[in-house]
Amino acid sequence: MADLQEAFYSAAAMLGIEAPIEAEWKKLAGLRAKAEYRQGKIIVKASDGYAAGGRDVLVGLALSLLSRLFRKNPAQNAYIEAYKSFLRSRETNLLHRALKNERGRKRRLTAKGRFYDLAEMTSKLVSEYAILQTLPIPKLGWSRKSASRRIGFYDEDAHEVVITKALDSKSVPFYVVEYVLFHELLHAKHGIIQHATKRTVHTRDFKKEERDYAFYREAEKWLKQTGWKRTIEALPLLQL
Ligand SMILES: [Zn+2]
Incomplete structure (x- = not known):
């Protein structure tokens, strides 16, 4: 060496x-x-x-x-x-x-929550949205703590989608959880585009596909009204 x-x-x-x-x-x-x-x-x-x-x-x-x-x-x-x-x-x-x-440390992920099952929801999304049909399904799980500031993220290294446990609740509408999951699955589909010093995750194509979600407006409205910030995602790869 x-x-x-x-x-x-x-x-x-x-x-x-x-x-x-x-x-x-x-x-x-x-x-x-x-x-x-x-x-x-x-x-x-x-x-x-x-x-x-x-x-x-x-x-x-x-x-x-x-x-x-x-x-x-x-x-x-x-x-x-x-x-x-x-x-x-x-x-x-x-x-x-x-x-x-x-x-790296492995996450232990559980897709089945108290109210929502992310694996079931993903199968439903894949069957309903052609844009997801070529995607190798990532591992899915709820975050361990509900206090997470991130509503969800896609970890490209591990090919894992994690959604905050706070959404696994009867007070959160199904379409909100499904929308956040849809958003993260789109990240898994598009990958993270790496520029020299900057990472672009929400490209124009990404945003266009995101709006295909059937309850896009309703879900966005709910997230806004409840104060969830959409400052999601992906962990930095390299600290330059
Ligand atoms: Zn995102």
Whole structure:
């Protein structure tokens, strides 16, 4: 495996930082790295996934973390460029997901709630809406706590739809739950479009299909009146 310590010493030298460095690979569930300055020492922990990028990427990672830590102007050089293009590449995205799937904590999902059964509701939606018929059905479940601020979300890494338990109640109309589920299934269908630094989830096509839902107006009205915010969704993939 590439030498993380050496990459950090090289980057520190470029930035004019002199301190002992302890850099360690960690088997993390995804691509993450951090650098801290403690008792005169620089301590680095980085996901072993970065090793796939090679030395230039590691020096770029080190330059980016160290310049932030020591409030230096980040160098604009070939290492930083290598690091940025590594982060933007599709292979890196797939690697991040694979690490998350393999090592991440698994949710235990239950589709059958007290009032509503998300599996049944999904079958009904799939039979009624042609736009959902090619979708590989995601795993479905209610959130464990009803206090969730998110009404629902689609986790693309795990191919899972989670709906807040607060909606599993007799005071919530069927069409509201069905609409939120429909919205999340559409996310599963469209996927998350990844741009260099921004993620677009509600595209024009998405919104057009969302309005196909038979009780779209009624459900939107109910969500507005009850104060549910539609600030849903998808967890950030990579922190750039
Ligand atoms: Zn959404």
